[in-house]
Amino acid sequence: MMNKRPLYALARAGILDKADVDQAKDGQVFRSACPVHLGGDETAFALTLGDNVLWCCHSRRCQEVYGGHINGLAIALADKYDDPPVQERQNGRPERTAAMKWLERNPSKVRDALKDREAARLTSDDGPGPKVSPYCWTRQKVVDSLVVPSPHFLARGFSAELLKENAIGTPKAGGLFDKPWLRGWAIVPLWDLNRGTEADVCVGFTARNPTNDGLRWRFPKGLPARQQLFGFQSAARASMRGCRRVIMTEGVADCLRCHQAGFPGTVATLTNSISDGQVVRLEDLRPSEVVVFRDNGEPGEALVKAVREKIGGRFGEIKVVMPPASFKDVGEIPVAAAREMLLTEVG
Numbered sequence: 001m002m003n004k005r006p007l008y009a010l011a012r013a014g015i016l017d018k019a020d021v022d023q024a025k026d027g028q029v030f031r032s033a034c035p036v037h038l039g040g041d042e043t044a045f046a047l048t049l050g051d052n053v054l055w056c057c058h059s060r061r062c063q064e065v066y067g068g069h070i071n072g073l074a075i076a077l078a079d080k081y082d083d084p085p086v087q088e089r090q091n092g093r094p095e096r097t098a099a100m101k102w103l104e105r106n107p108s109k110v111r112d113a114l115k116d117r118e119a120a121r122l123t124s125d126d127g128p129g130p131k132v133s134p135y136c137w138t139r140q141k142v143v144d145s146l147v148v149p150s151p152h153f154l155a156r157g158f159s160a161e162l163l164k165e166n167a168i169g170t171p172k173a174g175g176l177f178d179k180p181w182l183r184g185w186a187i188v189p190l191w192d193l194n195r196g197t198e199a200d201v202c203v204g205f206t207a208r209n210p211t212n213d214g215l216r217w218r219f220p221k222g223l224p225a226r227q228q229l230f231g232f233q234s235a236a237r238a239s240m241r242g243c244r245r246v247i248m249t250e251g252v253a254d255c256l257r258c259h260q261a262g263f264p265g266t267v268a269t270l271t272n273s274i275s276d277g278q279v280v281r282l283e284d285l286r287p288s289e290v291v292v293f294r295d296n297g298e299p300g301e302a303l304v305k306a307v308r309e310k311i312g313g314r315f316g317e318i319k320v321v322m323p324p325a326s327f328k329d330v331g332e333i334p335v336a337a338a339r340e341m342l343l344t345e346v347g
Helices: 005-012 018-022 070-081 096-105 107-122 139-144 151-155 160-165 232-240 252-260 276-284 298-311 335-345
Strands: 029-032 045-048 054-057 186-191 201-208 245-249 266-268 289-293 317-321
Touching (some): 005 096, 005 107, 070 096, 070 107, 096 107, 139 201, 151 160, 151 186, 160 252, 232 266, 232 276, 245 252, 252 266, 276 298, 289 298, 298 317, 317 335
Parallel strands (some): 245 266, 245 289, 289 317
Antiparallel strands (some): 029 045, 186 201
16 A cells, blocks of 8 residues: 655645645656756656655656655755754765655745745746747757758857757758748757756747858847756756856857867856846756856956846856957857866866
């Protein structure tokens, strides 16, 4: 017979509904955003009932760190929210019996954290802009609509492998991006940040003019501010591997250059500022150090100022790196020189 006691503890913590637990049956699956890393969409976390209650985070695979049994979930929650800390520990993490007891005694700590996160998520966009993107395409649909890799970015020294990983290409006839105002442009898909490390759902894009005549970049209307962070999936994977440094850049090319130089924990704000929604996303990466690789000139100064105002002291030290005066930004620096500079300045 299924032991519902830990399920009721999860209900008191706000992860499950008590009414659902009352009627729970073997084989039933509950889904929600992940309560461990406080991210992903409403299907990212799955709890499967049975003699052995199992859980899985499809966004960041948190269960691989703590164990996929319900005891592992209790360990994860205690490890994240225990204050004062659980004393009984094993390999640096709460021991499973002690963790389950902690969860039963402290459900409000988890519940309050989940409420705070939801409030931040719902109010994170700057101003009255859209909350949901009007775009929602599968990765395959996007790839089928593009010729990948993009000749423009190849000519700038970016590897074909990196461009394929990010599905950066030019529009195909009859595809999603076959518009008169996008023909010949380099399309940079923007992936749903609620999917964590997975770049499988496209919620928007930005496009680069292959010439320097007229407008250089285009952004479609309707993309929520909290979805505007290029490179997040790569940075999320680096965070899962234990990287606690985030490098922030302004543009797509800057971010790609850092990735190619061996620094996957790099994101681009796509502007010379940073929004509240982007700050919420940065919290998911759990950084203890932020490096701003700014552009030369006034836009670079504006980004540094905005980052210091929005997150100063929030994620530890903020370090500022500038490209040599002969380059506008890191995206213009050859990859070998960019790698050497980053190793020297950042380590």
